Amino acid sequence: xxVTLGLDTNIIIYYLTGQPxxxxxxxxxLIKKAEKGELRLQVLAINFWEAVWVLEKYYENPKDQxxxxxxxxxxxxxxxxxxxxxxxxxxxxxxxAEIDFADAYIIKTYQHLKIKTVCSYDRHLQNHEIECFNPGxxx
Numbered sequence: 001x002x003v004t005l006g007l008d009t010n011i012i013i014y015y016l017t018g019q020p021x022x023x024x025x026x027x028x029x030l031i032k033k034a035e036k037g038e039l040r041l042q043v044l045a046i047n048f049w050e051a052v053w054v055l056e057k058y059y060e061n062p063k064d065q066x067x068x069x070x071x072x073x074x075x076x077x078x079x080x081x082x083x084x085x086x087x088x089x090x091x092x093x094x095x096x097a098e099i100d101f102a103d104a105y106i107i108k109t110y111q112h113l114k115i116k117t118v119c120s121y122d123r124h125l126q127n128h129e130i131e132c133f134n135p136g137x138x139x
């Protein structure tokens with residue numbers, strides 16, 4: 001039976017940044033095993049929220065670079081994520097729009113669920129095919 005391991009965000013960061021070198025090499029070896037089909041790696045949506053934040057705020061990488069490398073990471077053989085399509089779509093929206101990744105994820109998740117109206121005070125969601133409903137109004 002093939003083993004599935006969950007990944008913490010630090011594995012993603014060490015793999016992508018190459019720092020620190022020893023941990024990067026260990027992460028690289030782990031991911032190579034997944035690519036060869038020796039094991040599977042499971043990542044969660046929250047890992048990507050955290051990875052986006054670390055890569056953008058701590059490493060100061062540009063949005064387009066972060067979106068590209070995280071999309072490629074999600075598409076690696078042996079990498080599993082129940083929300084892979086939503087995350088890739090959210091990364092694409094985030095790199096193009098003046099919104100944060102959390103809002104991009106919210107928009108793309110509701111679109112995936114075919115929910116067109118969201119209760120929110122954030123009117124900028126409306127610019128992305130989502131109608132906002134003010135909770136102070138009647139339905």
